[in-house]
Amino acid sequence: MGSVARFVARRVLLMVPVLVGITLVIFVLMNVVPGDPLYALIDERAAGLDPAVAEQLRRQWGLDQPLPIQYVRFLLNAVQGDLGRSFISRRPVTEAVAERLGATFKLGLGALAVALALGLPAGIVAAVRRGTWVDTASMMAATAGVSLPVFWLGMLLMYWLAVRWQWLPPSGYGGGELRYLVLPSLTLGLPVAAVIARVTRSAMLEVLRQDYVTTARAKGLGEGRVVLRHALANALIPIVTIVGVQAGNLLTGAVVTETVFNWPGLGRLLIDSIGRRDMPLVQGAVLVIAVLFALVNLVVDILYAFIDPRIRYQ
Amino acid sequence: MQHRWWPSLAAVFAVLFAAAGLAGAGLEPAWAQSAAPAGGGASVPQYGGTFVKSLNYGDPGSLDPIVKNEVAALMVVMNLFDRLVKVNPVTGQIEPMLAERWTISDDGLTYTFYLRDDAKFHNGRPITAEDVKYTLERLSHPANASPRINLLVGVAGLEEFQAGLAGEIVGLQVVSPYEFVIRLKEPKPTLLHDVGDPMAGIVPREEVERLGFDFGRRPVGSGPFKFVSWRSDDEIVLEANLDYWAGRPYLDRVVFRIMREEATRDAEFMAGNLDAMTIGEAQYARYSRDPFWSQHLIEVPELFTRALFLNNRVPPLDNVLVRQALNYAIEKRLIVERVLSNKAYPATGPLQSSSPAFNPDLVGYPYDPERARALLRQAGYPNGFELEVLATASGSVVVEALMGFLADIGVNVRIVRLESTTLFERVRAGDYMAAYYSTGGELDPISFLAARLHTRNHGAAGNSTWYANPEVDRLLDEALRTTDPARRIELARRVEEIVVADAPWVFLNYNKAVMMHQPWVHGLQPVPTDIDFQDLSKVWIDTNMRRSR
Numbered sequence: 065m066g067s068v069a070r071f072v073a074r075r076v077l078l079m080v081p082v083l084v085g086i087t088l089v090i091f092v093l094m095n096v097v098p099g100d101p102l103y104a105l106i107d108e109r110a111a112g113l114d115p116a117v118a119e120q121l122r123r124q125w126g127l128d129q130p131l132p133i134q135y136v137r138f139l140l141n142a143v144q145g146d147l148g149r150s151f152i153s154r155r156p157v158t159e160a161v162a163e164r165l166g167a168t169f170k171l172g173l174g175a176l177a178v179a180l181a182l183g184l185p186a187g188i189v190a191a192v193r194r195g196t197w198v199d200t201a202s203m204m205a206a207t208a209g210v211s212l213p214v215f216w217l218g219m220l221l222m223y224w225l226a227v228r229w230q231w232l233p234p235s236g237y238g239g240g241e242l243r244y245l246v247l248p249s250l251t252l253g254l255p256v257a258a259v260i261a262r263v264t265r266s267a268m269l270e271v272l273r274q275d276y277v278t279t280a281r282a283k284g285l286g287e288g289r290v291v292l293r294h295a296l297a298n299a300l301i302p303i304v305t306i307v308g309v310q311a312g313n314l315l316t317g318a319v320v321t322e323t324v325f326n327w328p329g330l331g332r333l334l335i336d337s338i339g340r341r342d343m344p345l346v347q348g349a350v351l352v353i354a355v356l357f358a359l360v361n362l363v364v365d366i367l368y369a370f371i372d373p374r375i376r377y378q
Numbered sequence: 379m380q381h382r383w384w385p386s387l388a389a390v391f392a393v394l395f396a397a398a399g400l401a402g403a404g405l406e407p408a409w410a411q412s413a414a415p416a417g418g419g420a421s422v423p424q425y426g427g428t429f430v431k432s433l434n435y436g437d438p439g440s441l442d443p444i445v446k447n448e449v450a451a452l453m454v455v456m457n458l459f460d461r462l463v464k465v466n467p468v469t470g471q472i473e474p475m476l477a478e479r480w481t482i483s484d485d486g487l488t489y490t491f492y493l494r495d496d497a498k499f500h501n502g503r504p505i506t507a508e509d510v511k512y513t514l515e516r517l518s519h520p521a522n523a524s525p526r527i528n529l530l531v532g533v534a535g536l537e538e539f540q541a542g543l544a545g546e547i548v549g550l551q552v553v554s555p556y557e558f559v560i561r562l563k564e565p566k567p568t569l570l571h572d573v574g575d576p577m578a579g580i581v582p583r584e585e586v587e588r589l590g591f592d593f594g595r596r597p598v599g600s601g602p603f604k605f606v607s608w609r610s611d612d613e614i615v616l617e618a619n620l621d622y623w624a625g626r627p628y629l630d631r632v633v634f635r636i637m638r639e640e641a642t643r644d645a646e647f648m649a650g651n652l653d654a655m656t657i658g659e660a661q662y663a664r665y666s667r668d669p670f671w672s673q674h675l676i677e678v679p680e681l682f683t684r685a686l687f688l689n690n691r692v693p694p695l696d697n698v699l700v701r702q703a704l705n706y707a708i709e710k711r712l713i714v715e716r717v718l719s720n721k722a723y724p725a726t727g728p729l730q731s732s733s734p735a736f737n738p739d740l741v742g743y744p745y746d747p748e749r750a751r752a753l754l755r756q757a758g759y760p761n762g763f764e765l766e767v768l769a770t771a772s773g774s775v776v777v778e779a780l781m782g783f784l785a786d787i788g789v790n791v792r793i794v795r796l797e798s799t800t801l802f803e804r805v806r807a808g809d810y811m812a813a814y815y816s817t818g819g820e821l822d823p824i825s826f827l828a829a830r831l832h833t834r835n836h837g838a839a840g841n842s843t844w845y846a847n848p849e850v851d852r853l854l855d856e857a858l859r860t861t862d863p864a865r866r867i868e869l870a871r872r873v874e875e876i877v878v879a880d881a882p883w884v885f886l887n888y889n890k891a892v893m894m895h896q897p898w899v900h901g902l903q904p905v906p907t908d909i910d911f912q913d914l915s916k917v918w919i920d921t922n923m924r925r926s927r
Contacts, residue, residue, distance in 0.1 A: 103803075104799075106523055116541060117520045117527065120520045121523050124520075124523070149591070152439035153439035153440045153595075155440070160610070163610055164611075219645075223645060226649060227645050227648050233651070234645040234651065235645065236612065236635065237612045323639050323642075324641070325642070326612070326636070326637050326638075326639065326642055328609060328611035332638075333610070
């Protein structure tokens with residue numbers, strides 16, 4: 065396991081230039097957009113502000129410094145865990161971002177659970193029963209699943225399950241109650257389930273043709289054991305890869321689902337901050353999202369070693 | 379894995395088709411139809427119950443009164459914090475609040491406020507004149523970066539204080555714990571409105587200093603409601619202040635649900651989870667025709683004017699004949715009906731129909747394309763010209779509707795779609811030809827007109843069309859010094875007449891704000907400044923009716 069520790073250490077070190085690069089890109093983009101950050105801090109009516117007072121405000125918020133210095137200051141503070149203060153709420157960015165993480169993880173994990181619970185079985189069954197109506201039906205559902213716009217799917221679920229039949233609350237966080245998690249998880253998870261089902265099916269079809277599967281059957285093993293122990297275990301690499309990519313998206317790309325279901329996650333925070341040009345908050349939120357994404361990818365890479373003993377980390 | 383494409387596609391179409399058909403079935407729940415009609419049920423106000431209202435504009439970020447000049451924050455803040463005086467949200471009249479009464483010296487320079495002695499902050503401490511002074515100085519201090527940093531312009535000693543030359547504003551004087559004086563350098567007829575602004579809500583110094591920036595997250599005020607909790611982008615909860623000097627409010631609790639998405643608000647409303655929400659054009663088109671819900675709509679012309687703002691310095695728009703031609707060319711009523719689903723009122727001039735100075739006899743510019751073409755010929759543009767119009771994504775829908783009318787008189791419109799911050803940036807800088815947006819929010823007609831039409835405010839300060847008329851300047855200056863309300867209205871109307879003739883804008887329409895509520899909700903008011911500015915101490919719920927659904 066020493067090699068895994070070295071691998072993790074190297075990957076974490078490699079994250080540093082990636083993260084610095086991302087913050088730089090965001091910093092440049094936010095400053096290239098026309099507009100004086102002072103208006104984001106105060107508002108348009110402050111346009112008639114006395115120039116001396118305006119200058120004082122700029123100095124106070126560090127907006128009087130040349131841009132490269134502002135950026136270096138941001139980096140130095142960020143290393144010490146200080147991401148600055150939001151222009152809008154005037155509270156520390158770390159606090160504003162941290163309070164969203166719970167909701168973001170919950171929705172991401174809920175959606176991942178939906179995706180795996182539906183996608184894996186559907187893909188396996190479709191492969192095993194290849195060419196039958198089960199295969200056709202599940203792949204049709206999968207095609208529909210990836211094609212449906214999330215927004216529309218969410219509204220549809222909300223309308224039927226919450227408004228019409230009143231089984232579930234239409235939207236909101238509900239203080240963390242589980243029933244509030246169901247609809248957004250389904251909405252976010254269903255398209256991913258569809259992707260997983262398709263990848264699982266093709267990976268399984270590939271493996272089911274292999275000699276060792278025929279051998280296993282010839283040994284007289286039960287079909288269930290053949291499919292799960294011998295076939296699925298060997299089909300996992302492409303499946304884990306796609307789940308890994310999707311998991312990153314589930315954690316960080318749920319803006320639409322969060323908006324439709326009024327879920328207080330990171331995505332909405334980011335979109336709102338961009339709209340209001342709350343630069344410190346945009347920087348902070350993007351940085352945290354990038355870290356999350358990188359960490360998920362790291363976990364996936366480590367998982368490979370457990371799934372496939374042939375993979376070594378050097 | 380080459381696939382049988384067509385059965386898959388067929389499946390997609392089948393699902394879309396079925397679902398779309400079903401979703402079209404309407405959003406009305408069965409219980410709504412059986413509920414009593416408006417006006418039914420109890421008519422005597424009841425105590426108790428929780429009122430849930432949508433907050434449509436995103437998370438307010440901070441509930442410190444001085445921090446954000448946004449509807450999202452102020453609709454909550456105004457119910458948490460008392461001011462020196464209250465501006466009646468419907469009539470615009472000044473009413474007592476923390477000050478029971480006040481006197482104004484004959485020269486209009488000294489205002490003396492007599493504070494009530496039974497008002498307390500939510501932490502139990504009595505409010506005194508020291509708190510008023512602290513609050514107003516905090517609002518004006520540059521270190522606090524308040525958008526209303528200039529609210530008290532005209533008060534003696536403000537400049538010295540803001541420049542750091544004085545430790546206090548000398549014009550704000552604590553005479554005794556319950557007597558407070560404001561001294562002005564020159565008469566300021568809007569002073570009472572200014573100290574009645576929600577952003578001038580009185581704050582307790584000890585809590586501000588104890589909580590620091592967190593004061594905006596856990597505000598302590600003195601209003602009819604107390605702060606309970608706030609989950610960002612989810613909900614803000616308030617509860618009744620049982621010790622309120624004017625008596626406790628009817629409601630036990632108020633929940634503001636922060637919901638940006640219109641369709642989600644619709645679903646929550648139809649599920650009975652929202653008691654009231656401000657609605658948009660698409661919703662209005664649907665609900666105003668519904669026999670049940672049309673009785674549960676509160677409508678008011680908002681103090682916002684939508685116009686095509688013309689850069690009066692740029693040829694050919696520097697020619698008054700051209701500007702008049704553009705005004706004659708557009709059939710405003712048709713745009714209100716077809717594009718805005720009747721959720722607006724056609725405009726005759728800059729002042730809205732709910733403005734105290736609105737002139738119902740003003741004719742403005744009736745639709746007359748013949749006359750418009752004649753004016754263009756007279757101005758030397760018989761073949762028209764090209765007009766570049768800045769608009770936001772939502773605004774460009776209206777501009778597209780204008781294009782046909784303008785093309786009809788030979789003016790070819792080119793729309794430039796911009797995000798709103800960029801649009802206003804260019805407008806303030808004068809870097810535009812024409813721009814479509816909405817402007818307003820002030821009850822006082824003189825403040826509204828002066829900010830947008832006085833030459834002193836050219837550019838970023840508000841007159842971004844660079845309109846200039848010395849007579850208008852003179853009348854506005856006189857009005858700004860006048861305290862007599864009748865005289866001010868007379869002056870506002872004279873200014874409006876001149877402005878309409880000069881046509882610096884193409885006057886299009888005034889927004890109709892609409893709030894929809896459940897049948898058990900009573901006491902919501904048609905507030906023209908912004909329909910979301912509801913005084914919730916007036917609202918009550920027929921709890922029996924709500925339970926029976």
